[in-house]
Amino acid sequence: MRNIRTYSEVSHETESGLLEQVVEQQRRLSERLSHIRAVVAVASGKGGVGKSAVTANLAAALAARGLAVGAADADLNGPSLARMLGVSGARLADRPDGVKPAQSPTGVQVMSMEFLQEEEDAPLRWREPSMGGFIWQSTLETGVLREFLGDVEWGELDVLLVDVPPGTDKISRLLELVPSLHQMLLVTTPSETSRFVVAKSVRLAREAEVGTVALVANMTGHTCPSCGHVSELFAGDGARRLQDEADVPLWADIPFDPRLGADTDAGTPLVTTDPTAPASRALFALADRVATQMEARDS
């Protein structure tokens, strides 16, 4: 058998330039994120738990506290953050140093795939070969997310929230791009199914050594506005169980409020329309936890 040198034994000076380009991409991303005090992922692993509504309200709450806030919608195939923050249809400014994000009425800098799509009801499609999407689609979408984070002129931010779509693989993608993620908020509900799925995300975040991992319990008890009776929407107490079993702090317990969905869907987060509602108070408390943790890390 011939003795062929291995890949590692051959000099990198091949002039194909691939490795250098990847390194340069990572350098640009790191440089951009170096102007941001804390990158905070709002994730879950589970779908339908209210990640985007929590992200939009948390962003507005942090901005109301006087912080410079950005919000990146990592859900490329189902973007909703622009709509929820009241900047649907905004145009992005093309600048030499990057793309200037849209600014919401609450002062949040927003980047979302929604800004880029011509037709509101069109699914995201790529210029693609007619087959084999499973081979390249994940690579391409990770690259697009890298551009959302690294090619957007975020400026000097206190917090950049990243709304991560369902699936632990999407969390992994983000962690590959931002290995030094400062905080990961894992949104769950009291349901047992949610606990089962979110536990996987907790483990993933732990293994990746994310700075701070915390739970956000959403859609907990509903208080009847007429009689004050508190009723549970989900059987079980999955969020508390997860807190105890995984030893991860529960930073927020957001009661169900139909207006949270309705107002946020209308582009006016509940924390701005009714800052004293129980759900808003929970979200402001969450914002304070995020800010306090950021201060503690920086001090």
Next chain:
Amino acid sequence: MKFLCLDCDDVMKFAERQLPGDGTLAAVFTCGSCGREMAMLTNPMETQLVSGLGIQIGGRSVPSQAMELTRTSMEGGRDDAFSLSEDIPRAPADAPTSDVEPAGGSRPGRTAWSPEALGRLERVPSFVRGMVKRIYTDWAQQNGVSEITPEIMDRARTELGLEGM
């Protein structure tokens, strides 16, 4: 990805890239010792896999642009998604149509666009217009061109290998 000339035990150097337009790619590599050439041919899926990384085999002819991968990969991009925030300085009406300085005469400052060149730029979908404008402007500044005309655009496009821009 590396190619080794087995006869010479030498790493082959990238020489040329061709994109025939059917989604495939040809990249030519040459052995620096014996001169042997080989072409790597990729099918559309393999080409897309490399493109999806936002990289170019053989290195880049122009610096990467903001959100380049997104803009060049998306179907159905919103035509007015991006606005050009910086003004494009127009050349004075009595200025010469082309102003190419001698080699080495690059000068700093903004590059003007002739009305004809701006007209051509306007025909580029705005989804990628800002990116295309910067590519031409960078090329002009690097080559000491103070005013971009359609002829300059043609020259830059040829040198940079920019099809359809």
